[in-house]
Amino acid sequence: MNIGQxxxxxxxxxxxxxYYESIGLIPKTVRTEAGYRVYxxxxxxxxxxxxxxxxxxxxxxQISELVALWRxxxxxxxxxxxxxxxxxxxxxxxxxxxxxxxxxxRHLAKHCHGDERPECPIIEGLxxxxxxxxSDHRPAPRFGASGLQPAxxxxxxxxxxx
Numbered sequence: 001m002n003i004g005q006x007x008x009x010x011x012x013x014x015x016x017x018x019y020y021e022s023i024g025l026i027p028k029t030v031r032t033e034a035g036y037r038v039y040x041x042x043x044x045x046x047x048x049x050x051x052x053x054x055x056x057x058x059x060x061x062q063i064s065e066l067v068a069l070w071r072x073x074x075x076x077x078x079x080x081x082x083x084x085x086x087x088x089x090x091x092x093x094x095x096x097x098x099x100x101x102x103x104x105x106r107h108l109a110k111h112c113h114g115d116e117r118p119e120c121p122i123i124e125g126l127x128x129x130x131x132x133x134x135s136d137h138r139p140a141p142r143f144g145a146s147g148l149q150p151a152x153x154x155x156x157x158x159x160x161x162x
Contacts, residue, residue: 006039010047020050025064058087 007014020026026046029037039047049070053063062083069075069083104125111121 001039001044003037003039006037006044006047009044011051012047017047020047023060025050025060025067056087057091058083062087 001009003014003017006012007017010017012020017026021028026043029039029043031037046067049067050063053066058066065083066080069080105122108122108125113119
C-alpha cells in the first residue's frame with residue numbers, strides 16, 4: 001500500500017510517517033522504481049503501535065525502546081513495565097504541575113475585580129516574582145518558557161534574573 005493508505009490504516013499522518021522513518025523509529029520502506037514508498041501490513045501494525053504509544057504521551061525515545069521490546073519475543077516484561085511506570089511518574093508529576101498552575105491562576109483571578117480599574121492582580125502576579133501572593137501565602141510556582149514545566153530554582157535561575 002502507498003503512504004496515504006498506510007496513513008489512513010494506521011491513524012498516523014503521511015508527514016509523521018516520513019518523520020518516523022527519517023529518525024529511524026520505523027524502518028525505511030521498500031520503494032518502487034518510481035520512488036514511491038510501499039508499506040506492508042507489518043509496517044502498518046508498527047505505525048499503529050507507535051500511534052497508540054504517542055496517544056499515551058510516550059516520548060519518541062521511549063517509543064523506540066518499546067518498539068524494540070515489542071519486536072523482541074524473548075524480552076522480559078519487567079523492561080516494558082519499567083518504561084510504563086517511569087512514564088506514569090512523569091504524567092503524574094505533570095498533572096501536579098498543571099494543578100499548581102490552575103490554583104495560581106484561580107487565586108489571581110479571585111482577587112481581580114474585573115472592572116474598569118487598571119489595577120489587576122493577574123497582571124501584577126505575572127510581573128512579580130511572588131505570583132501576586134505577597135509574603136503571607138506560599139509563592140506561586142514559576143513556569144518556564146513553555147508554560148508547562150516549572151522553571152528551575154537555584155543559582156542558575158537567580159543569576160539569569162539578576
